Amino acid sequence: MSVGPVNQPDVDIDLGRLFKAVWERKLLVAGLTAAAAGLAFIITGMINPLYKSEARLLIETREPVYSSDQNRTGSDAAMLDERAVTSQVEILRSTDLVKQVARELDLSSREEFDSAANTSAIGNLLVLVGMKKDPLLVPADERVLKEFYKKLEVYAVPGSRVIAIEFSSEDPDIAAQVPNALIDAYLTSQSGAKLENNTDASAWLEPEITKLRQKVRESEEKIAQYRSETGLLLVNQQDTIAAKQLSDISTELSRVRAERADSEARAQSVRNALKSGQSVDAISDVLGSALVQRLRESEGSVRAQLADLSTTLLEAHPRMKGLRAQLADIERQILAEIRKVLSSLESNARVAKIREEELTAQLNELKAGSAREGEEAVELRSLEREAAAQRDLLETYLGRYREAASRTEPKALPADARVISRAVPASESHYPKKGPIIIVAAFATLLLSTVGIMLGELFSGRALRPSTPMLRDEAYQAEAEPVVAAAVPVSPNADIEAGTAALPIIANEADDFTVEAVAEQLVTDQVSVAVCVSPEGDEGSATSVMLARTIAGEGLQTLLIDLTGSACPTELMAESLRLPGLTDLMCGEIAIADSIHPDRLSSAHIIPRGNANARRAMRAIDRLPMVIDALTEAYDIVIVECGAADAAAIARIARADTGEIVLSILHADEAAVKTLLADFHEHGFEDVLLMTPGEPLSPLGNRSSAA
Structure with missing residues (x-):
């Protein structure tokens, strides 16, 4: 005998043998399946049916129509993320809320929620021998809560801000009343929380407003006293007396300087005209004199007469001499009047210069005092800023206080949630589903019994056979036929x-x-x-x-x-x-x-x-x-x-x-x-x-x- 190569042989599962073994035990499989179906039917018939109802709630930010915070709606809605909705789910499941609903519906009086109050004889015996804890030692409220939480299911609908509240009960009316009562209690608690916040805010703001009013009054008194002490009195909404004087003097000085320059220019023009022998009729100051205008009229009249008599009279005629003497006198009067105008202009220029010097002196004095007033104004502005801050804070507190005081009724503070659908009594039981349970039990028993028989055949080796030599020779390329x-x-x-x-x-x-x-x-x-x-x-x-x-x-x-x-x-x-x-x-x-x-x-x-x-x-x-x-x-x-x-x-x-x-x-x-x-x-x-x-x-x- 030669030693062949060391390898692990392949074995085939004899499917025919497996099915044959199942067929040989078909009566056992059928009996187990029928027994499982009957047992499932009996058990489902003994179970009390449960009815389920559902209510849905939308979480959203809600403010009164008259609220001054309407611009915050968008930002508040953005803050209602997944974690905020999950937090509201936990609030709906809170113990205080559940206790309130249980008391309102008197659930403790129902055996469904407090089955420990009616224990069986076997249960009492187990309690006596110490094999079971006495359920009556647990407070009734805790027993009701434990059963309540078993029947309650609160969850957030994925991808939305909707919360579903489901409740199961043997009584379809209770199954519908509990979710609705839970929603009502939740909305009331939310509105109550807002009302409590407003009440607390009003109670806190009232003494704060009184304090702020006193502080604002004191700040304004300090400003008035400081202005009086430093002389920084206001002549209008912004300027002090010193600033107003400085501004007025500067304006007056500019005006006086302009007048002086104008008087000097006009006097110089008259002086130049007289010096050069030019006509001064074109000078406005000369033309503006009423006496010069009358003299020019008289001069014109005399010249007209001379021209008229010169045609009939000789130059030596007394009449002609008299008219020429009269014309020379008029010219002397005009020249004298022009000199007076020049003297008046020069006098105005000297007065304007004196006034300019006086205003310049006053301006210098005010400038010297403006440095001191600047330092005092810094302190004044600091006092004004403090008073303004206190005044703004007071106005803010007053607005908040008026808004909080206007929300003293629960209806004025809607909860941040809205009911989408309320629960209604169910017409069909939710559990147990007799048909599916019986079918699943029968099928599972059939499957398990069949698998058990097949595994027994496989473990015993009766359903295993080796691969044919052809398979080993061909490196197991194809599946062997049994x-x-x-x-x-x-x-x-x-x-x-x-x-x-x-x-x-x-x-x-x-x-x-x-x-x-x-x-x-x-x-x-x-x-x-x-x-x-x-x-x-x-x-x-x-x-x-x-x-x-x-x-x-x-x-x-x-x-x-x-x-x-x-x-x-x-x-x-x-x-x-x-x-x-x-x-x-x-x-x-x-x-x-x-x-x-x-x-x-x-x-x-x-x-x-x-x-x-x-x-x-x-x-x-x-x-x-x-x-x-x-x-x-x-x-x-x-x-x-x-x-x-x-x-x-x-x-x-x-x-x-x-x-x-x-x-x-x-x-x-x-x-x-x-x-x-x-x-x-x-x-x-x-x-x-x-x-x-x-x-x-x-x-x-x-x-x-x-x-």
Whole structure:
């Protein structure tokens, strides 16, 4: 025997076997399902129905129409974020609010909310023996609150500022009254909180306003006293007397300087005209004199007369001399008048200069005093700022006080919430839903019972089979089809060959040759050693592994010895192909206990093929019967899987009177079966137990059971 590569074998789940096991226990599954459905029906019928009602509340900032803070609505609405809404949810669940609603609706008088007040006899007995705490020791209010919170559910609707209030009760009217009463109590408490805030604000503002009025009065008195002491008296809303004087003198000085300059200019123009002998008729000051105007008229009249008489009279004529003398006198008077005008202008200029000097002196004096007034004005402005601040604060407090005083009624202070919908009594119960509960209970029981049966088959190994050699050769590229081979029930009276005696074939009462039937037969007959022969190789050896696991599932101590050349049982059952096993035992390298290993998928044990030299181990094969006899002392049954061995080889390790021969055949072949049976008969094995995992099929060509 050569050692193959070390790998973990693949096994397939026999789905047909799983469903067959469920079908065999269909009455149990149906009974459990029906019992679960009936129990669910009874339990739901015993439960008192619960009715649920819901009310909804929108959290928003609300102010009276006449409020002066209407511009704050947008900012206040922005402050109602998710945490603010969650805070309102906790307020609605607050103990004080719940107690108030419980008292208003008198919930403590209802057994639904205070079941501890009417305890049963069993409950009283448990309290007496100390196995249960006396519920009456807990105050009635706390008992009602505990039950109230179990039935109450308050939550914020995701993505909104809406709060939903749900309440469950055995009475549909109570289920609707509680959310509505809770909302009313919440709105009242919110309005009351605002009213309390206004009352507190009014109580605090009133003495503060009185104090501020006194402070404003004192500040204004200080300002008036300081102005009186420093002379910083106001002549209007802004200017003091000194500032007003300084401004007036500056204005007057500018005017006087302008007059002086104007008088000097006009006098100079008259002076220049007289000095140069030019006509002064164009000078405005001369023309403005009434006397000069009359003299010019007289001069014109005299000149007209001279011109008129010069045509008739000579220059020496007395009349002509008289007119010329009169004209010269008029010119002297005009010149004298012009000199007077010049003297008047010069006099005005001198007066203006004197006035300018006086105003300049006064201005200098005022400027010298303005520095002192500036320092005093700094202190004055400080006093004025303090008085203005006190006055503004007083005005603010007065406005707040008037606004708070106007909100003395609860209706004037709406709560920051609005009712969207109120709760109404429910027409149908919320719990229990009998139909869905019964269906779910029945389906769950059906599913669990089916899964339990399947898991039992999987853990026992009866529903597991190895992958076919084709899968291992092709690196498990495709999923193997389950082996559906026919059983080979051979009639005890059938002739194997012409002229030979009939060979007896062991079969159970129903002529069933499946793995389960063979396992039941071996257990019933209390067979201690079963030698399995698999003419078809690894597929038959895999059936022997299923036989060992099935017997182990019945609670018997089972051991399988791998005597095959391919090590198929070792590959299916052992953790590794490198484990020490039969060849190591035959070579004397290990003890019997060291060669035994547990099965990976069941409670059976296996002696794997081993790692020692196969030729050397075969020299000591005659020792195997003694090893098997020793193992039967520790195990209920020892199964020796020999693979595709002939009768002669089997005769070396098993005697016809001590062991049971199990012929594992998957694909029925009449000629091959006849040859095998004849071979075993010739070596003294008259009773052969056929085993196949499929449907019975007679090797003689018919599908009738063995007689």
